[in-house]
Amino acid sequence: MSTSPSKQMHLGAFLMSVGHHAAGWRFPGVDPANTMNFAYYKKLAQTAEAGKFDLIFFADRLAISDRFDNRFDTTVRYLAQARPEPISLLGALGAITDKIGLAATASTTYNEPFFLARAFATLDHLTGGRIAWNIVTSTNDGEALNFSKQEHLEHETRYGRAHEFLDVVTKLWDSWEDDALVLDKENGIYADPSKVHYLHHKGDWFGVRGPLNVTRPPQGHPVLIQAGSSDTGRDFAAQTAEVIFSSQPQIAAAREFRNDIHARVLKYGRTPDSIKILPGVMPIIGATQAEAEEKLRHLEDLVHPLGGLALLSDSMNHDLSVYSLDEPLPELENIRGNQSRYKLVQEMSKRDNLTLRQLGKRFGGSRSHRVVAGTAEQIADNFAEWFGSGACDGFNLMPAYLPESLTDFVEQVVPILQERGLFRREYEGDTLRQHLGLARPQNRFT
């Protein structure tokens, strides 16, 4: 009995340092020295590939977190802040994997489109079509200050820049037609210049003549991922994204979000199956539910509340050090950072009646993403329920402490999902687009 691929969920592994949980580095069995260690990342990538994940995913930040108290002391002292630059890391991990997709985050606010188009096209060639770009607009002033700017762009402005940036990048990817190479050694004709195109792009933000000096990527375009949840962010995603990494802790809201995205996608002339929605989730696996809950409690005990608040300050681009730790999160306006993240945190804070100290611990855990603690069977049930009810097309896993959280999931949860026909037993294609069931884009110049 075979199961149609469209009935199977997609899984990403969002790998962060030595664990997503702010206290992951302190957990038993974790080596906190691994944050820059290639052998460690290699093992993670190969574990995820053995688990037949669609992709592994790396975040990015362009500064040390220091919005809290206007110093980096809290984050440097209590958190594993150092992390690899993801484009170089993707190059390395592509070389030692065969099938799994690889996603790197890169900012449209602090990069140039020619550079990113070229790097992602190169990676897509080197990996035979396994690359995705997670498009972000960055979050705060600390990043601006490392790029000769005084402050971070306003929300709408940076989405304007993101739109133009993406337009230029996809045009650059198309600037060589698929059949531009002639490779006629006898007559000395390497390529057909009539199939290579200038862009002559001149917009509000960029002037880029093109063409790229890399041929068209194997996937046509590397897969485009986004995480924006604001109204502007949703609209941008509906126009351009192929995967949405969402933050949706509640099943009903997740279903509404997916319906909303599908409606927007139709408005832009796309079909709902051209976009896959993968909410973040942090699974905590135990032999019993009690053991899983105990692990989670232990992790929460180990988080320094100021570490979590420092991360939240960064995400909001607002210094929370000035408020009392024993009061709730105050009402704030004009957040220049991640607005939708702020809303989620505010809801969580009110719902569970949290003080700022408690909120710091909670945010340091999963950054407002969903946490599921239970046995492998319970986690599989939970994933099946979300997936089966149309709340998502799969999940972006946020392993709490590494490598164990990932290994446990691959060894214990994946076989159950496979047994139920909810997840692939083998890769059926070679490219990330094939894993995700996404079409290869037409070339606009052909």
Added chain:
Amino acid sequence: MSTSPSKQMHLGAFLMSVGHHAAGWRFPGVDPANTMNFAYYKKLAQTAEAGKFDLIFFADRLAISDRFDNRFDTTVRYLAQARPEPISLLGALGAITDKIGLAATASTTYNEPFFLARAFATLDHLTGGRIAWNIVTSTNDGEALNFSKQEHLEHETRYGRAHEFLDVVTKLWDSWEDDALVLDKENGIYADPSKVHYLHHKGDWFGVRGPLNVTRPPQGHPVLIQAGSSDTGRDFAAQTAEVIFSSQPQIAAAREFRNDIHARVLKYGRTPDSIKILPGVMPIIGATQAEAEEKLRHLEDLVHPLGGLALLSDSMNHDLSVYSLDEPLPELENIRGNQSRYKLVQEMSKRDNLTLRQLGKRFGGSRSHRVVAGTAEQIADNFAEWFGSGACDGFNLMPAYLPESLTDFVEQVVPILQERGLFRREYEGDTLRQHLGLARPQNRFT
């Protein structure tokens, strides 16, 4: 009998597409489809490592060549123009090698220091200290037009920017002291914030607050390479470079160049052994001298003269399509591109009384670098003579057609150099600095 390392030469392999020679892609045995193929680059890197090379080296360009006739038709039609973005490529090749150094070219004119510092620091971590950055200021308007600029910066201006860029990058590499990580799981102290430093850099070109969000690279600083040969370029190299990739076709001039660099180095308070000078050379190996010369002749026959002139136009940032192909290179002033390259080409053109057509073929061959055609024994003799006479500290090999030119050198010339005690039989260290005999830089914040 052991030979002191200081008496041994250093070897780089400057790998360009499917061969350095403009007609390399047409040569028998070469697969021109390899320009973006990872398996191919992997084999090259492993061959160079089997040959105990100090490093492999990748150039970079930020545009398709189109200075000639203001179109890219000539270069796209006759040359293998597509090539990988070198930072991603270095990530990939670092993952499948153990000892060999890896150098990527990156421009100070069209990048941001925070990004490059972070990428090179990451690569240095992932490879355990085997990375070098070849610092260039880029060459022409085609590159400017891909980065929202109208024209390339003037020579002196772009060196001013390069100085400041490098200052910021090295400060970022130092922004975490070597012992900043505490990793105290018990007490929850990840790092010591007093050993992490803001730069608060504000200069003519950049405002960069820092610190980096990557810990200090294993080599302290990745090795710094430069190729500038103008007076400004030499001075910049003497202050900052650790390896110079020079273009010196004549032994006497090469010795003068090396003496000049040593004198300048002393002026800046450095010692001559803190800088290694590796002139480019294209060896053409035959079973007999006649066979080698026949190979070279065949390669030259296969070059389209307009392809070579198009490359030269780009390098000079001056369109040569307006001159007669049957006349010599005219006297030109105010070249905004590679000035010292222009001088070399002009000397070569006068010395050998070349028409523009002949010059195009010659430049398409080795881009004005030295070509040595002969048996393996003759090439080893020639290398020994240059090295022994103080003309250089080793060579940056420019294999004409790949993989064969590299394989032949590793199998035939390297054993002779080893036999004579002129080249290592085994790697003695683990980092590129150790291969090159370069000290690990002190941290300016410690």
